[in-house]
Amino acid sequence: MAIIGAPFRMPxxxxxxxxxxxxxxxxxxxxxxxxxxxxxxxxxTPYETLGSHTFTRDEIERLINAGAEVIVVGTGTSGMAKLSPEAQRLASERGVELVVQTSPLAINTYNWYAAQGRRVAALIHITC
Structure with a gap:
């Protein structure tokens, strides 16, 4: 139950x-x-339950439209997933900060932005 006036806490x-x-x-x-x-x-994605190895423009656009000012992208434990050029371009055009790192680093970066009270979103690939 939310308490009125209580500070919101990000995950x-x-x-x-x-x-x-x-x-x-x-x-x-x-x-x-x-x-x-x-x-x-x-x-x-329609094809995989764990998500593809490419973060798409549509995924980034959804987070921008939801109000993200920072999007942290975790590219997997070994960094095998990639952000599409179209996704990078969209974030740049909309003035949204993108942070792309391996997932173990990205989760710490996400936690830091969340603790700062920023409107942060995350896309985290949990395998390779």
Whole structure:
């Protein structure tokens, strides 16, 4: 239950290892999207339950339209996932800061922005 006037708290990553992320004590075994309002959703494509190895323009646009001023992209534990050039261009055109890092680094970056009270969103690939 939300308390009126209580500060809003964004989700916080506790850990990430290949195939598993822990956020606020809950384990996620799929790629994760955190919206700027704090909702956590699976990142799925029509083809894969863990998400593709390319972050698309549509994924970035959804987060921008949801109000993100910063988007943290985790490219996997080994950095195998990539951000499409179209996605990079869109963020630049809209003035949204993009931070692209391997997922173990990205979760710490996300936590830092969230603790600063920024309107941050995240796309985190949890495997390779």
């Amino acid at each position: 916080r990553f506790e850990s990430l290892v290949w195939g598993k992320a822990v956020i606020d004590g809950k384990t996620y075994n799929y790629d994760i999207v955190i919206l700027p309002d704090g909702r956590i959703e699976p990142r799925t």
